[in-house]
Amino acid sequence: MRLGFVVREMGAGLRRNFTMTVAVVLVTMVSLFFFGLGLLVQQQVSILKGDWYDRVQVSVFLCGPVSTEEDCPTGAVTSAQRDALRAQLESSPLVDRVFYESQQDAYDNFLEQFDDAITENVTPDQLPESFRVRLTDPSRYQEVREQFSGQPGVEDVPDDRAVLGPLFAAMDGATRVALGLAALMLVCSVLLVSTTIRLTAFSRRREVSIMRLVGASRALIQLPFVLEGVIASLVGAVLASGALYALVEFGVGRLRERPDFTTRLVETSDVLFPTAPVMLGVGVVFAVVASLLSLRRWLRV
Amino acid sequence: MITFEHVSKVYGEGNRPALAEVTLQVDRGDFVFLVGPSGSGKSTFLRLVLKEEKASSGTVQVAGRDVGRLRSWKVPALRRQIGVVFQDFRLLADKSVFENVAFALQVLGKPRHVIAQSVPETLALVGLGGKERRRPHELSGGEQQRVAIARAFVNRPALLLADEPTGNLDPETSVGIMKLLDRINRTGTTIVMATHDDDIVDQMRKRVVELRDGRVVRDEDRGVYGSSR
Ligand SMILES: Nc1ncnc2c1ncn2[C@@H]1O[C@H](COP(=O)(O)OP(=O)(O)O)[C@@H](O)[C@H]1O
Ligand SMILES: [Mg+2]
Numbered sequence: 001m002r003l004g005f006v007v008r009e010m011g012a013g014l015r016r017n018f019t020m021t022v023a024v025v026l027v028t029m030v031s032l033f034f035f036g037l038g039l040l041v042q043q044q045v046s047i048l049k050g051d052w053y054d055r056v057q058v059s060v061f062l063c064g065p066v067s068t069e070e071d072c073p074t075g076a077v078t079s080a081q082r083d084a085l086r087a088q089l090e091s092s093p094l095v096d097r098v099f100y101e102s103q104q105d106a107y108d109n110f111l112e113q114f115d116d117a118i119t120e121n122v123t124p125d126q127l128p129e130s131f132r133v134r135l136t137d138p139s140r141y142q143e144v145r146e147q148f149s150g151q152p153g154v155e156d157v158p159d160d161r162a163v164l165g166p167l168f169a170a171m172d173g174a175t176r177v178a179l180g181l182a183a184l185m186l187v188c189s190v191l192l193v194s195t196t197i198r199l200t201a202f203s204r205r206r207e208v209s210i211m212r213l214v215g216a217s218r219a220l221i222q223l224p225f226v227l228e229g230v231i232a233s234l235v236g237a238v239l240a241s242g243a244l245y246a247l248v249e250f251g252v253g254r255l256r257e258r259p260d261f262t263t264r265l266v267e268t269s270d271v272l273f274p275t276a277p278v279m280l281g282v283g284v285v286f287a288v289v290a291s292l293l294s295l296r297r298w299l300r301v
Numbered sequence: 302m303i304t305f306e307h308v309s310k311v312y313g314e315g316n317r318p319a320l321a322e323v324t325l326q327v328d329r330g331d332f333v334f335l336v337g338p339s340g341s342g343k344s345t346f347l348r349l350v351l352k353e354e355k356a357s358s359g360t361v362q363v364a365g366r367d368v369g370r371l372r373s374w375k376v377p378a379l380r381r382q383i384g385v386v387f388q389d390f391r392l393l394a395d396k397s398v399f400e401n402v403a404f405a406l407q408v409l410g411k412p413r414h415v416i417a418q419s420v421p422e423t424l425a426l427v428g429l430g431g432k433e434r435r436r437p438h439e440l441s442g443g444e445q446q447r448v449a450i451a452r453a454f455v456n457r458p459a460l461l462l463a464d465e466p467t468g469n470l471d472p473e474t475s476v477g478i479m480k481l482l483d484r485i486n487r488t489g490t491t492i493v494m495a496t497h498d499d500d501i502v503d504q505m506r507k508r509v510v511e512l513r514d515g516r517v518v519r520d521e522d523r524g525v526y527g528s529s530r
Contacts, residue, residue: 002407207393210391210405214381214404214408214409215377215378215380215409216409217374217377218373218377220408
């Protein structure tokens with residue numbers, strides 16, 4: 001009986017303030033869309049980091065005939081230096097496995113990766129030999145790098161992250177922009193919810209005053225107002241999730257179809273979980289907080 | 302039923318008190334007229350009983366409870382024991398007579414079968430049997446006030462407060478309303494009615510409490526409206 005009463009009152013409120021309800025739905029939708037977008041970009045960042053850590057191997061390039069005096073003061077690597085480096089790598093607790101890539105191996109890989117226009121002037125002895133090292137803990141990459149660069153016979157231990165760093169930075173920036181827009185729009189939606197509640201409270205002041213007089217509990221008086229805001233936000237959150245799903249399905253889906261795109265990307269299943277539930281949750285929490293705050297102001301019980 | 306001890310009420314800083322040092326007791330089953338010119342504090346008295354306002358000083362007790370110290374979440378429970386009727390009826394225009402009365406029970410979560418039984422019963426008691434489906438605007442002023450009384454009484458409160466219930470009605474209709482209130486009083490319900498309708502007070506010969514500038518200047522059993530007029 002009382003549940004039916006609350007639902008009826010809430011429905012009446014939603015109908016009476018139809019335009020405001022639509023405004024709340026749309027603003028909530030836009031704000032939660034940007035919020036979800038930020039979450040997805042972060043998910044993409046962690047996918048990339050995970051992939052990179054899976055693939056990460058430290059390359060220890062050894063001095064060769066074409067190395068500069070500056071990098072290799074002792075000249076090309078000697079076999080004693082090479083053996084010492086291998087022994088040192090294999091005994092390190094940070095190292096999982098060590099592969100040796102000779103100049104000929106490097107040349108073969110080079111031929112595979114690039115087309116003839118580039119490769120025709122390159123000979124095996126121009127390419128460095130190297131140790132390719134897989135780590136037990138990829139995040140301790142830097143320690144290994146520091147330990148081996150500068151050792152006799154080592155020309156360079158390049159930092160692969162120098163390539164990925166700007167990409168991660170760009171994606172973090174995109175996340176910040178998306179979350180900033182989301183915050184701005186969330187403020188708008190809180191203000192709108194508050195205005196809507198004020199309007200509803202005004203248009204229903206007679207019902208409310210009678211409910212107070214006959215001794216309705218505060219919860220019963222306020223619940224229809226809170227539910228109105230929550231329902232509008234939920235609808236907005238569902239629409240925002242739908243828009244995000246469409247974006248991933250069609251936008252990211254198209255990227256994935258391109259043959260040269262081998263990176264793993266966020267998928268629609270990532271939208272369904274966890275992004276959409278988080279968006280719904282945030283929408284509901286904001287609506288409840290906004291309505292309770294404005295009820296204190298506009299609906300004295 | 303109601304006990305006021307040295308109750309004062311000041312609305313806002315620097316105003317003169319709307320009620321000043323009022324000490325008064327209303328027993329269970331009493332019928333009390335609260336009379337006095339407009340602005341003398343009658344409505345304020347009723348609002349303090351309902352805890353619509355808080356006394357500035359003194360203690361207000363209703364049904365044995367100290368209203369001033371009542372926690373806010375317990376106020377609804379207090380108001381369920383009190384029915385209220387106003388000069389302007391305060392009916393919901395988009396609800397039928399039946400729905401207006403049923404509203405008071407729905408809000409309290411009363412089951413459907415209880416509502417289906419007590420609403421027609423109460424409407425018959427106030428003399429509106431057969432008019433359940435009318436809208437308020439299809440009724441006369443007296444009938445609308447009867448709907449308001451039915452809504453106040455449907456929950457069988459121990460106390461009924463009426464703030465100038467005949468203020469908008471012609472004398473004949475007012476007499477009908479007074480007979481109804483008298484009948485309700487005979488069921489054991491305590492009634493406090495604020496009014497400045499001297500004819501009615503003189504006819505009923507009930508207890509009269511006269512307020513003037515917020516002070517009780519007269520408290521008489523079987524009194525008339527005023528010696529001073
Ligand atoms: N909400 C309020 N705010 C400020 N002053 C008020 C308020 N309600 C009543 N008053 C003042 O308190 C005094 C008593 O008012 P009221 O209790 O309504 O008298 P009555 O019902 O006898 O006409 C009046 O002077 C009135 O102006
Ligand atoms: Mg008054």
